[in-house]
Amino acid sequence: MKAIQLYYPPEWAHCYGCGYLNAHGLHIQTYWDPEKGESETRFTPRPYHTAIPGFVYGGLLASLVDCHSTATAAAAKAQAEGLSLEATPLRFVTASLKVDFLKPTPLGPDLRLVGRPQEVKGRKVVVETELYAAGTLTVRGEAVLVQIAEGFGGGAG
Numbered sequence: 001m002k003a004i005q006l007y008y009p010p011e012w013a014h015c016y017g018c019g020y021l022n023a024h025g026l027h028i029q030t031y032w033d034p035e036k037g038e039s040e041t042r043f044t045p046r047p048y049h050t051a052i053p054g055f056v057y058g059g060l061l062a063s064l065v066d067c068h069s070t071a072t073a074a075a076a077k078a079q080a081e082g083l084s085l086e087a088t089p090l091r092f093v094t095a096s097l098k099v100d101f102l103k104p105t106p107l108g109p110d111l112r113l114v115g116r117p118q119e120v121k122g123r124k125v126v127v128e129t130e131l132y133a134a135g136t137l138t139v140r141g142e143a144v145l146v147q148i149a150e151g152f153g154g155g156a157g
């Protein structure tokens with residue numbers, strides 16, 4: 001299966017969180033399950049992603065939720081409209097991002113994010129994301145994503 005981010009055209013693939021053309025980026029990769037209508041990202045933080053020793057920096061967790069949500073929005077919109085991302089790349093930007101840090105996230109285990117679209121309406125998609133560390137829910141996010149309008153800000157992403 002191909003990660004949603006790999007369908008982004010090169011001019012939209014420089015994002016620090018998920019752009020495949022950003023050599024210094026996180027390279028977040030999101031996979032869509034059309035049967036369940038939900039998405040998954042896995043990410044293993046590095047030792048330098050520390051908040052306090054043993055725990056993951058919250059800004060990194062917010063970045064994971066952010067880019068996981070933009071990709072989930074693209075997949076959800078494509079499925080809702082019966083489009084193929086291969087033929088019709090869709091790219092969303094984050095209009096609003098809310099992150100609840102429910103528990104400290106331990107540094108070490110692989111993190112798993114699950115995204116569920118709550119609303120797909122026009123250019124807007126609302127996505128709820130849960131982030132698990134070793135099976136424990138530690139972060140919940142809600143994001144409002146807006147599809148980039150035709151010809152908008154080309155090359156900036």
Ligand SMILES: CCCCCCCCCCCCCCCC(=O)SCCNC(=O)CCNC(=O)[C@H](O)C(C)(C)COP(=O)(O)OP(=O)(O)OC[C@H]1O[C@@H](n2cnc3c(N)ncnc32)[C@H](O)[C@@H]1OP(=O)(O)O
Nearest residue numbers: 012015070093094095096122124144146152153155156157
């Ligand atoms: C990087 C940016 C440059 C772009 C270059 C483009 C190319 C590169 C792409 C690569 C992108 C990488 C993506 C990585 C993920 C990020 O980190 S993106 C970076 C952070 N995000 C930004 O910088 C976005 C800045 N904000 C904006 O540009 C504009 O506010 C937006 C988000 C495009 C929306 O403006 P708009 O197109 O005028 O949309 P508008 O018609 O007002 O609203 C559409 C819908 O969204 C809702 N909405 C809009 N804002 C909000 C909000 N804050 N809260 C709740 N709902 C909202 C509206 O209510 C409306 O809903 P409905 O009425 O239809 O139900």
